[in-house]
Structures are given as structure tokens and as C-alpha cells.
Amino acid sequence: MTDTTKTTGAPQGAQGTPVIPLPAGAARILIAVGAVATMASTMLAWTWTSEFPGDLTVTGYPAGLQLLTLTGGILTLLYALTLWNVRGLRWLNPARANGPVFLMALAAFAVTWYTVLAITIELGGLANLEPGGYVAAVASLLPVLGALALPRPGDTWKSYFAKADDIPAAHEVPAWAERIIITLCLALGLIVFTYGIGTPDDEYGETFSGFMLLVLFATWAVFAAGLTDRFSSLNARHKGFATSMAFLAAAVFPFTQSEDHNANIGVNILIFATVALGLNIVVGLTGLLDLGYVAFLGVGAYAAALVSGSEYSRFSGTQLPFWGAVLVGMAASLIFGVLIGAPTLRLRGDYLAIVTLGFGEIFRIAVNNLDGSSGPDITNGPNGIANIPDLEILGFNLGEPHVIAGFTLGRFANYFLLMLVFTAIVVLVFTRAADSRIGRSWVAIREDETAATAMGINGFRVKLVAFALGAALAGLAGTVSAHVSYSVVPTPYQFAGAAPPNSAFLLAAVVLGGMGTVSGPLLGASLLYLIPEKLSFLKNYELLAFGIALILLMRFRPEGIIANRRRQLEFHETGQLDIPEQQSLPEGTIGATKATKAGA
Amino acid sequence: MTNTVLEASGVTMRFGGLTAVRSVDLTVSEGEIVGLIGPNGAGKTTFFNCLTGLYIPTEGKVSYKGSVLPPKPHLVTQAGMARTFQNIRLFANMTVLENVLVGRHTRTKEGLWSALLRGPGFKKAEAASEERAMELLEFIGLAHKRDHLARSLPYGEQRKLEIARALASEPGLLLLDEPTAGMNPQETRATEELVFAIRDKGIAVLVIEHDMRFIFNLCDRVAVLVQGEKLVEGTSDVVQGDERVIAAYLGTPFEGAPEDAALQEVEAAEVHAAEGSSEGNDQ
Ligand SMILES: Nc1ncnc2c1ncn2[C@@H]1O[C@H](COP(=O)(O)OP(=O)(O)OP(=O)(O)O)[C@@H](O)[C@H]1O
Numbered sequence: 001m002t003d004t005t006k007t008t009g010a011p012q013g014a015q016g017t018p019v020i021p022l023p024a025g026a027a028r029i030l031i032a033v034g035a036v037a038t039m040a041s042t043m044l045a046w047t048w049t050s051e052f053p054g055d056l057t058v059t060g061y062p063a064g065l066q067l068l069t070l071t072g073g074i075l076t077l078l079y080a081l082t083l084w085n086v087r088g089l090r091w092l093n094p095a096r097a098n099g100p101v102f103l104m105a106l107a108a109f110a111v112t113w114y115t116v117l118a119i120t121i122e123l124g125g126l127a128n129l130e131p132g133g134y135v136a137a138v139a140s141l142l143p144v145l146g147a148l149a150l151p152r153p154g155d156t157w158k159s160y161f162a163k164a165d166d167i168p169a170a171h172e173v174p175a176w177a178e179r180i181i182i183t184l185c186l187a188l189g190l191i192v193f194t195y196g197i198g199t200p201d202d203e204y205g206e207t208f209s210g211f212m213l214l215v216l217f218a219t220w221a222v223f224a225a226g227l228t229d230r231f232s233s234l235n236a237r238h239k240g241f242a243t244s245m246a247f248l249a250a251a252v253f254p255f256t257q258s259e260d261h262n263a264n265i266g267v268n269i270l271i272f273a274t275v276a277l278g279l280n281i282v283v284g285l286t287g288l289l290d291l292g293y294v295a296f297l298g299v300g301a302y303a304a305a306l307v308s309g310s311e312y313s314r315f316s317g318t319q320l321p322f323w324g325a326v327l328v329g330m331a332a333s334l335i336f337g338v339l340i341g342a343p344t345l346r347l348r349g350d351y352l353a354i355v356t357l358g359f360g361e362i363f364r365i366a367v368n369n370l371d372g373s374s375g376p377d378i379t380n381g382p383n384g385i386a387n388i389p390d391l392e393i394l395g396f397n398l399g400e401p402h403v404i405a406g407f408t409l410g411r412f413a414n415y416f417l418l419m420l421v422f423t424a425i426v427v428l429v430f431t432r433a434a435d436s437r438i439g440r441s442w443v444a445i446r447e448d449e450t451a452a453t454a455m456g457i458n459g460f461r462v463k464l465v466a467f468a469l470g471a472a473l474a475g476l477a478g479t480v481s482a483h484v485s486y487s488v489v490p491t492p493y494q495f496a497g498a499a500p501p502n503s504a505f506l507l508a509a510v511v512l513g514g515m516g517t518v519s520g521p522l523l524g525a526s527l528l529y530l531i532p533e534k535l536s537f538l539k540n541y542e543l544l545a546f547g548i549a550l551i552l553l554m555r556f557r558p559e560g561i562i563a564n565r566r567r568q569l570e571f572h573e574t575g576q577l578d579i580p581e582q583q584s585l586p587e588g589t590i591g592a593t594k595a596t597k598a599g600a
Numbered sequence: 601m602t603n604t605v606l607e608a609s610g611v612t613m614r615f616g617g618l619t620a621v622r623s624v625d626l627t628v629s630e631g632e633i634v635g636l637i638g639p640n641g642a643g644k645t646t647f648f649n650c651l652t653g654l655y656i657p658t659e660g661k662v663s664y665k666g667s668v669l670p671p672k673p674h675l676v677t678q679a680g681m682a683r684t685f686q687n688i689r690l691f692a693n694m695t696v697l698e699n700v701l702v703g704r705h706t707r708t709k710e711g712l713w714s715a716l717l718r719g720p721g722f723k724k725a726e727a728a729s730e731e732r733a734m735e736l737l738e739f740i741g742l743a744h745k746r747d748h749l750a751r752s753l754p755y756g757e758q759r760k761l762e763i764a765r766a767l768a769s770e771p772g773l774l775l776l777d778e779p780t781a782g783m784n785p786q787e788t789r790a791t792e793e794l795v796f797a798i799r800d801k802g803i804a805v806l807v808i809e810h811d812m813r814f815i816f817n818l819c820d821r822v823a824v825l826v827q828g829e830k831l832v833e834g835t836s837d838v839v840q841g842d843e844r845v846i847a848a849y850l851g852t853p854f855e856g857a858p859e860d861a862a863l864q865e866v867e868a869a870e871v872h873a874a875e876g877s878s879e880g881n882d883q
């Protein structure tokens with residue numbers, strides 16, 4: 001689609017000229033008709049065999065990927081109606097811009113064409129398409145063409161993808177209404193997220209891919225319409241309320257899952273996200289590049305496993321209560337963090353990255369070898385510590401299903417709720433630490449270490465606190481992770497691998513999500529966990545795909561999905577002043593200046 | 601006699617074979633504004649770095665109010681000496697207010713625990729810090745921009761903010777490295793007033809500057825540094841009339857001195873060369 005726009009939209013400076021010449025009225029009608037036809041096409045059979053995931057053979061009601069197309073069609077229709085300024089829908093597209101309509105049409109188009117192409121390719125040929133498939137393909141193309149026939153938002157084809165100009169301020173509504181809006185948005189988020197986790201594990205992840213396409217373009221459309229900005233300003237106004245509702249929504253999640261498998265994914269995401277948030281203190285706030293962070297998760301997990309009472313543990317006789325295990329895990333990670341941090345935090349920049357990378361690997365290799373044959377027997381070598389017993393908290397065995405208010409919570413659902421408490425603690429620690437004297441000194445160090453020390457900050461000490469705090473939080477998550485996965489083995493705690501958690505993925509979760517924010521790493525971690533999980537057929541290409549995705553993201557949105565208010569300005573400010581370049585030079589050259597003089 | 605605030609004796613700084621500062625003595629007394637001038641590359645900034653612990657001087661010692669300073673920048677600030685930088689070094693992506701709050705670091709002591717527990721002590725300390733920071737922003741006239749990012753301020757305001765940040769550490773001596781570089785004449789005048797106002801608060805000031813009008817208006821005493829050595833020290837009049845100073849700045853006149861136009865050309869070329877080398881060298 002971009003190709004068409006690129007070539008046809010080539011004449012520059014043609015702001016407002018549509019890519020496809022059509023009267024504006026006709027264009028709108030084309031979009032609406034296309035959207036309705038797309039919705040209707042989902043009632044038809046798209047293929048003749050139920051071999052394709054989701055069984056798209058039935059006429060009469062949508063199934064599998066057709067449901068996603070239907071959603072896309074409805075959204076396109078709603079956005080098309082905003083062009084007629086239909087009452088009650090204006091809020092969807094406050095600027096009445098064409099860009100969001102185009103993007104929404106693209107969302108429906110993407111998921112439909114993806115499905116049709118997947119049917120053709122997987123089943124081997126166009127013959128496998130029923131007429132319904134053709135109808136869907138043509139119908140979903142119409143709104144895109146219609147949107148291209150609307151006046152172009154800006155003077156390049158890129159303007160279709162950019163945020164609309166002149167978005168009017170939101171109507172004043174009473175505070176309780178704002179809270180309801182927040183609640184509804186979070187409920188919607190929960191539904192989308194739950195749907196994503198619950199997509200069936202098709203061989204080639206078809207449903208999940210379609211889901212991601214729809215979500216990607218629809219989110220983009222909503223962003224371009226200016227709704228995400230409105231939502232974040234609502235959130236800023238009701239911070240405490242929004243946070244508690246977000247946690248409430250997360251707590252509702254296990255109740256919506258009949259299968260414990262999905263809760264398992266959920267708890268793993270939470271663990272991963274919590275560790276990423278801990279890393280965000282080190283990387284996002286303090287600006288220390290730590291490439292071996294996953295080792296701290298490992299230390300916490302191993303420490304908890306050793307005192308869990310597992311028969312494979314070196315100390316199989318001792319079984320500490322859970323709070324004891326948590327303290328031991330955190331303390332062990334903290335000590336490990338200080339041991340690594342104390343010598344390395346005196347280094348700057350790249351050196352620190354290299355040393356942490358080395359230490360991370362040393363941890364994994366060491367636990368792999370501490371099996372009694374090539375060293376003291378502590379970790380049981382590559383076999384790890386298995387049979388970690390389930391936790392029992394206040395007489396409540398987390399290993400057994402429990403019925404709460406008519407809902408059965410399985411083992412992983414129990415752990416999910418436990419982990420959610422820890423995630424909440426880490427979020428609290430992060431936000432409180434960031435907004436304080438120590439948090440400001442972290443950011444100051446990140447911004448300019450020399451100036452920070454000249455302002456009286458003991459750089460080494462402050463960095464060590466950040467490093468140790470990050471380590472302890474990862475250790476905290478590790479203690480739960482040991483119990484969730486029944487056993488701990490050395491392999492997951494590596495620098496890079498095809499599946500999280502590993503140091504590279506953790507770092508990517510922070511950078512992708514948005515450094516220095518709370519929700520960024522949480523979102524980044526969710527994506528980076530779900531995508532490899534659902535698209536497991538990519539196997540060997542996963543890291544490649546992951547690399548390409550990161551490069552694209554850094555090219556087009558360097559501040560991450562969720563932008564820190566500071567970083568947003570940093571990357572997209574125009575016409576700002578020329579501030580002297582601040583390079584990180586080795587300590588010795590500070591102040592070597594030979595600048596031009598003003599009044600010399 | 602008034603009390604000595606800063607006493608530097610025999611400060612020498614060598615970089616390999618280059619002696620950037622050679623056995624310089626300097627004292628600053630309470631309530632004084634002292635100027636430090638000298639041609640480009642004379643070692644003024646290097647001397648500042650030695651005073652503030654960014655460099656460990658090869659020889660010599662620096663004492664503040666009678667006690668010898670350890671060569672650690674944060675301890676120097678803790679002791680009561682704060683500085684600004686020749687090439688503005690604000691925390692570019694922090695707000696104006698946050699920049700000044702960072703300056704309060706040595707005068708507050710809430711650690712990680714109190715930040716996490718948020719007891720009444722923490723809240724009181726934060727409120728007090730903010731109040732103090734806002735007073736300083738009022739003082740330099742940037743209170744209305746408290747929530748702007750430092751990087752978005754115009755050049756002159758960035759220089760002022762850097763001064764406010766330094767003042768936030770409640771120093772007894774403020775070191776300013778070319779506070780008016782890049783400013784227009786009005787801004788320079790305003791900075792002059794600002795420095796007087798700072799002195800009136802009881803803070804001694806040591807200032808490096810190339811703007812001679814500014815220096816001679818402002819300073820009670822001026823020291824001239826040439827090729828790392830202190831050439832002359834005295835009141836404005838003494839320094840202004842000293843032939844060696846003029847020679848150091850303009851070079852020794854020789855037979856068939858170049859005409860004005862040629863001189864300007866040479867100057868322009870020098871400025872150009874300095875610009876080129878500054879890219880690699882700037883802090
Ligand atoms: N870290 C360093 N390593 C090597 N040489 C240095 C270093 N710092 C400064 N110098 C040298 O010391 C000399 C004095 O430099 P300095 O920056 O102190 O001069 P300055 O008087 O501040 O000049 P300007 O007026 O241009 O700011 C210069 O020749 C410079 O190149």
C-alpha cells in the first residue's frame with residue numbers, strides 16, 4: 001500500500017491533493033460501503049477446508065481471523081462516519097482528520113489480506129479460496145482506496161501516518177466521568193490483551209499475527225487521531241486512580257482465563273516485565289548500560305531454590321518460609337550486585353557494558369560448573385535444582401487450584417496474583433525512587449556525569465545504589481520465578497537467546513517500551529514475551545526478526561513506544577538551541593577547552 | 601584584614617610534557633570579586649579544574665576557609681565551592697527546577713530509604729528544597745520557566761540557570777568560567793548586576809572572562825594568567841596599565857607591524873582554527 005502512495009503521491013508540495021482523484025463525497029461513500037462489505041464478507045466462507053486455523057469454512061457467522069476482519073471493518077466504518085461529523089462519534093477523531101481513517105482502513109485491509117494470502121500460500125494456491133475470500137479481499141481494499149481519494153493530510157505520503165494537526169482540546173467533563181473513561185479504556189486494554197494471550201497456538205501463529213497487525217494499525221490510527229495523548233493526560237490527572245485500576249484490571253485477568261496455560265504466560269510476562277522495570281532504574285534512569293542483568297534474576301532464583309527445601313538443593317534440609325526466601329534471594333542479588341558494581345562502576349561508558357556482559361556470562365558458567373566435579377557442589381550443575389516445592393502462604397497452597405467466587409484459579413493463576421503484588425511493589429519502588437533526591441541524582445549522572453559530580457553528587461556511590469537496587473529487584477522476581485517454573489537451570493540466564501528472559505531481551509524491553517517510564521518496560525516486556533511465544537515457528541529467524549524490528553523502531557521512534565516526557569522532547573524537538581555537544585570523554589580530558597571567545 | 605576564603609598555593613598542572621598551569625598562587629577573601637584573565641589557552645580553565653577537584657594538581661595545594669580540599673569534585677562542592685562551566689553543562693533533559701534541585705544535593709541528605717518510605721521528614725525536606733530552589737529561580741528571573749526543559753532555554757538563560765544551580769549548593773565561593781560568553785551587551789550588563797547581587801549575599805566570586813569591560817567594572821582584583829603563569833595581580837587600574845599584559849594579549853610589537861586589515865585576517869583565521877579544534881576538545 002505504501003508503494004502505491006509513494007509512487008502516485010510523488011509530486012511534492014501537493015498538499016491536500018488526494019492520491020486518487022475522486023469527488024470527496026464519493027470517496028467517503030466508498031470507504032463506508034467498503035467497510036460494510038468487509039463486515040459482510042466475514043459471514044461468508046473464505047476457504048473450503050478446515051485445515052486452515054480457525055475454520056473459515058462456515059457461512060453465516062465469522063470465525064477465527066474473520067472476527068478480526070469484522071472488528072477492523074467496524075472500526076473503519078466508525079472512523080468513516082466521523083468524516084460526516086456524526087453525533088456521538090466525533091470524539092473518535094477530534095480533528096476530523098483523514099489520516100486516522102486511512103490507517104483504520106489499513107488495519108482492516110492488513111488483517112484481511114494477510115488471512116487471504118496465508119490461506120493461498122499455506123494450502124497451496126488460489127484454488128483454496130472460496131468466493132467469500134475474494135469478496136473480503138476486494139471489500140477491504142475499497143476503504144483504503146477511498147481514504148486515498150480524500151484530501152491528503154500533508155504534503156508527503158508520510159503525512160497519512162503522522163499525528164493529525166490542530167487536534168482540539170477535549171471537552172471538559174466532570175472528574176467522575178474522566179474516571180469512567182479511564183476504567184473503560186483499561187477494560188478495553190484488558191480485553192485486547194486477553195484476546196492476544198488467548199489466541200490459539202496455530203502452527204504458524206496465523207491468528208496471533210493477524211491480531212498483531214490489527215492492533216498495530218488500529219493503535220496507530222487512534223494515536224494519529226490524538227486519542228492516546230488524551231488518554232495519557234487523563235491518566236496524569238488521575239494518577240493514583242489510573243494506577244490502581246490498571247492493577248485491578250491485571251488482577252482480573254486470571255479470572256477471565258479458563259485455561260491455566262494462559263495464566264502461565266501471564267505470570268511469565270509479569271516476571272519478565274518486573275525484571276525489565278528493575279533494569280530501567282539502571283539503564284533508563286541512571287544511564288548505565290548493563291548487559292549482564294539477567295544474572296541477578298538467576299541469583300535470586302538460585303538462592304530461593306537453595307532454601308526451598310527441594311531434595312536437589314545443597315541445603316535440602318532447610319525450607320525457609322516464603323518471606324525468608326524472598327529476603328535471601330534479594331540479599332544474595334544485592335550482594336552480587338555490589339560485588340560487581342563496586343569495581344566496575346568507577347568505569348564509564350563502554351567499559352561498564354563490557355564488564356557487566358562478562359560478569360553475566362561468568363555467573364551462568366559458574367552455576368553450570370558448581371556441580372561437585374569441577375568445583376564445590378552448590379548448584380547441581382547443568383541439571384539445576386529441580387522439584388522445587390510449591391509455596392504455601394498463610395496456609396494457602398499456591399500449587400493447588402482454588403475456587404474463588406465461582407471461578408477456579410489454577411496453579412499459575414495463583415502465582416500470577418502473587419507476582420502481581422511484587423510487580424506493584426517494584427512499580428512503587430521505581431516511581432518513588434525516581435521522584436526524589438536520589439532519583440534526580442541518577443538522572444543527573446545520566447545527563448552529564450562531570451557536571452553532576454561538580455554539583456556535589458558522589459557519582460560512584462549513587463550509581464552503586466542504583467545498581468544494587470536494580471539487582472535486588474531482579475532477585476525479588478527471581479525468587480518467584482524459581483517456584484513458578486518448578487526448577488532452576490543455568491541456561492535461561494544468558495546474554496542473548498531466542499526467548500526471554502535474557503539480558504538482550506531485557507534491555508530491548510526497556511528500550512523498545514520507553515526508557516525511564518513505568519508503563520514502557522511493562523508493555524515492551526509483554527510484547528517481547530508474547531511474540532516469540534506465539535510465533536515459535538520462526539525459531540532460528542527469531543533473533544533476526546527481532547533485530548530488524550529494533551532497528552526499525554529506533555529509526556522511526558527512538559524514544560520507545562511510550563515516551564518519557566523528557567525523551568520525547570529530546571528526539572522530536574524542532575528549532576531548539578544548539579547546546580554544546582557533550583561527549584563522554586575519559587576522566588583525564590575534562591575541561592580541555594579551546595573554544596572561540598566572544599569578547600577576546 | 602578580612603577572612604580568606606580560597607587559598608591556592610603553588611598549583612601546578614602538567615599534561616605529559618605540557619605545563620598548563622605553573623606554580624600559581626591566588627587568594628580570594630570574603631566579599632571579594634576576583635577576576636582571572638588571560639589569552640586563550642593560558643590555563644585558566646585548567647586552574648579552575650584544579651581548584652574544584654576535577655583535576656588533581658601535579659603540585660600545590662588548595663584550601664578553602666583554612667582547610668585543605670580533597671581533590672574530589674563532590675567534596676569540594678560539599679565544602680562550599682561551586683562552579684559553572686565554560687561550555688554550559690546543564691542537565692539538558694531535566695527541567696529548570698530539577699536542575700536547581702540537583703544543586704541542593706549536598707545540602708540535603710534524604711537517601712533511598714526515606715524516598716521509598718516517604719515519611720513526614722521526606723516530604724518536609726522535599727518541600728523545603730523546592731522552596732529554596734524557587735527562591736533562586738526568582739533571584740535569577742527564571743521562576744516562570746520552572747517546568748521547561750533546560751535544553752529549550754535560550755543561551756543566556758542557560759548560563760543564568762547554571763549559576764542558580766551552583767548557588768543552590770549554598771557556596772561560600774562561586775567560580776564562574778566565562779559567564780557572559782555568547783551573550784549580547786544587554787545580557788552581559790544583566791549578568792554584571794547578577795554577580796554584584798551574588799556578592800551582596802556574602803558569596804565571594806572568582807570569575808574568568810574575556811570581556812575586559814565586564815572584568816574591570818566588576819572585579820576588586822584581577823589576576824592575569826599567561827602561558828600557565830601568573831603574570832600580574834592587582835586592581836583593575838594596575839592591570840589595565842601594565843605593559844606586559846598588553847603585550848601578552850596583542851603580542852610584542854615588531855618593526856613594520858601589520859596593518860589593521862591584515863591583523864583582522866589573522867584573528868579571523870585564529871578564531872576559525874580554534875573553532876575547528878574545539879570540536880574534539882570541548883568538555
Ligand atoms: N586534559 C588535558 N590534556 C592535555 N592538555 C590539556 C588538558 N586540558 C587542558 N590542556 C591544555 O592546557 C592548556 C590550557 O588550557 P585551558 O583550557 O585551561 O585554557 P583557558 O585559559 O581556559 O583558555 P580559553 O580562554 O580558551 O578557555 C591548553 O594548551 C590546553 O590544550
Ligand SMILES: [Mg+2]
Nearest residue numbers: 593644645686
Ligand atoms: Mg577556558
